Amino acid sequence: MAETANRAKSEFLSSMSHELRTPMNAIIGFAQMLEYDSGLSADQQDNVHEILSASRHLLDLINEVLDLSRIESGRIELSLETADIATVVDDCRHLIEPLAAPLAITLSTCVPAGATVHADRVRLKQALLNLLSNAVKYNRARGSIRLAVEQRRSEAGLRQRISVTDTGIGIAHDRLSEVFQPFTRLQTENSEIEGTGIGLTITKRLIELMGGVIGAESEVGVGSCFWIDLPAGTVARPGDDAADSDGTRDEKLQASDEQRVLCIDDNPSNLKLMAQILGRHGNLRLLTAHAPQLGIELALAHRPHLILLDINMPGMDGYEVLAVLQRDPLTSRTPVIAITANALARDIERGRAAGFLDYITKPIDVAAFLRVVEETLETQRSPRSE
Ligand code: ADP
Secondary structure, rough: OHHHHHHHHHHHHHHHHHHHHHHHHHHHHHHHHHHOHHHHHHHHHHHHHHHHHHHHHHHHHHHHHHHHHHHHOOOOOOOOOEHHHHHHHHHHHHHHHHHHHHHHHHOOOOOOOOEEEEEOHHHHHHHHHHHHHHHHHOOOOOOOOEEEEEEEEEEEEEEEEEEEEOOOOOOHHHHHHHOOOOOOOOOOOOOOOOOOOOOOHHHHHHHHHHEEEEEEEEEEOOOOEEEEEEEEEOOOOOOOOOOOOOOOOOOOHHOOEEEEEEEEOHHHHHHHHHHHHOOOOOOOOEEOOOOOHEEEEEEEEHHHEEEEEEEEOOOHHHHHHHHHHHHHOOOOOOEEEEEEEEOOOHHHHHOOOOOOOOEOOOOOOHHHHHHHHHHOOOOOOOOOOO
């Protein structure tokens, strides 16, 4: 139900945004033509500028809502690969410097040579541009911005932290988490700063889809630091156990034996999302089934180490699939994790009682999801030797 409603909302937003773009383009186009009309009085020219600036703002808003609804409904293509951070940062620098220069804001970057992340380059650039343009917009004249990259080791493996620190107006502590909510704009009551209040919402969603985390620290009147943690890039490919460029290796990727994860879900975009999230594991093979019966057949044929099972599927729901798997000695001991939009406590209770090892609710929190998958696979590794 919730899933259907969510999909309907995203589809509505996306088709509405499409519908709005056509007339907006006409308004902007014709207003621009008026701009060239030498017969206009000074007042009329001012009015045309007002129309243009409001329409451009509205178009930005429409584009961002469209982007957000695409991201939320899982309809974006992420191409996760090892990306050189310095190259992406250089691209951003060229786009941001023209915005910073008129305010005499300096931009310095410190990116260790060879530092890489596992991410979609285009979307990483989009996220960094959002943080950098905010660091310009909410800075003070003659202020500064520093972008730094630092390697960290967390329980989820090797990570790169990209931080953007500014010397701007800052954000009050108790309002810091609000900035990642859609349409939140804090200092705009009497401010001229342009914006839609969706940029950070989109950035957060994108970073999470790429298996990362975003956060911020700030002090009013001193400045803000927004940071992104992403998995470090790796040269490991399925069957390839080469080390990272710095000679270290992600511990979770070290085991050479391939582990198979089967995902059974009737929604193709969820399967695509799974493929993208789990694709970053060099020694993990994802099998997918878009129909329950096919899922059972694949489970019996390939004996996966973990099964991710959607609950709401046509024909046969997740509970019925689980019962079949539990009855067959080939799969009776395979851990099965439910992935579903049914997030009510009683659904979770029912799921656990039925024998699901864990219950993950949509929209998926990628970092938490990866942790559960890794932990489950870890427990599967030792007793099973094939
Ligand atoms: P926009 O900048 O379009 O309003 P964002 O989603 O990017 O939207 O940011 C949301 C709000 O968070 C901004 O309106 C601003 O109030 C606050 N904010 C974001 N970045 C900073 C920053 N570097 N310093 C101070 N405030 C910021």
